[in-house]
Amino acid sequence: MIDFAVFVVALGVGSIAAWQVFHWIYGKKLLSDKKENIRVEANILLEKIEQVFKVVLAEGYFTEIYDHNAKKDFWGLFKTTNKALIIVKAKVSVGYDFSKMKFRRDADTRRLIIEGFAPAEVLAVDTDYKFYDINQGFVNPMKHEDYNALLAEAKAMIKTKAEGSDLPVIAANQLQLMMRQLASSMKWELEMLPEAKEEI
CATH class of the missing domain: 1.20.5 (Single alpha-helices involved in coiled-coils or other helix-helix interfaces)
Structure with missing residues (x-):
């Protein structure tokens, strides 16, 4: 057995x-x-080609900690909270769009006269995002559109911070140096009218 x-x-x-x-x-x-x-x-579509003359003259690197905290009230009965901590690293390129420059040439005196120049502008913001501490409400979960809106808002804040930094001033100094060197290499004299200097 x-x-x-x-x-x-x-x-x-x-x-x-x-x-x-x-x-x-x-x-x-x-x-x-x-x-x-x-x-x-993968399907890559080329939609449009444009000829541009934009020159990057200064780059800055930024790190932003973006703390999102949104509360939603449901008919006064209860509230839900959406929280997300985003760390944004960005490279901001500042320079000039030369298509906005107004100038004239005096061939007799070999002078290049700059009459007007658009101020330095942010030409590109390259960003890298990392999400931390995401806490979603059960009734009010974060949707794809919410994430896109958060990233767009974080990018806009970086752009505003870059515009208020020293980058436009550095780009303006670089522009004047570049224009003078360019004119000098062609044996021309560069003249900037007072209005153009103020715009730069």
């Missing part, structure tokens, strides 16, 4: 072991089949 019991237990353990081995081998085959069937498609 004991031999029969041992036989039954051994048979049960063997069956379980065989099932595990079969499952492990077959499971690996399924995973490998899935990996082989992965297909990636």
